[in-house]
Amino acid sequence: MRRSTLFLTIALVISVSLNLLVAGLMLGHHLSGRGGRGGNPSLDRLFATVPDEIRREVRRAMSEDGQAREARRQALREARQQVAAALGARPFDPAAADAALANLRAHGEQVADKLHATLVRTMAEAQANGTLPPPRVDSRDGHDDDDPPGPPPRR
Incomplete structure (x- = not known):
């Protein structure tokens, strides 16, 4: 393998690794419910x-x-x-x-x-x-909390 190909391969692996790391951090932050505010997920749902x-x-x-x-x-x-x-x-x-x-x-x-x-x-x-x-629409089910629940979804 030529030296330039080796450097390009290493750079590509590092770049992909960093991208995966950033994507994982962003996904983890989003899934934790903090949404960039450092808030409390249960409080956000409340x-x-x-x-x-x-x-x-x-x-x-x-x-x-x-x-x-x-x-x-x-x-x-x-x-x-x-x-x-x-x-x-x-x-x-x-x-x-x-x-x-x-x-x-x-x-x-x-x-x-x-x-x-x-x-x-x-x-x-x-x-x-x-x-x-x-009131805002509850994003989990698309209904206001005061609305009676609709029929269960078909499977």
């Missing part, structure tokens, strides 16, 4: 019927929170670090791990409470103003 206009308004309201938002993010970061330290400590201290996980759970619940209250308030305001859009 809010699947929330109209896009409402989601944008909720995101805007949550980001306007400024210093309080940053304080919640910092507290969550520190709680995660405490969990990592407790789980990685040797000798392992079950009480410290329980306390760190309880602290993380408490901070997560604060963030969830804020998100849920903002979502409910935003939807209630939109309904009171007469601007609440219809």
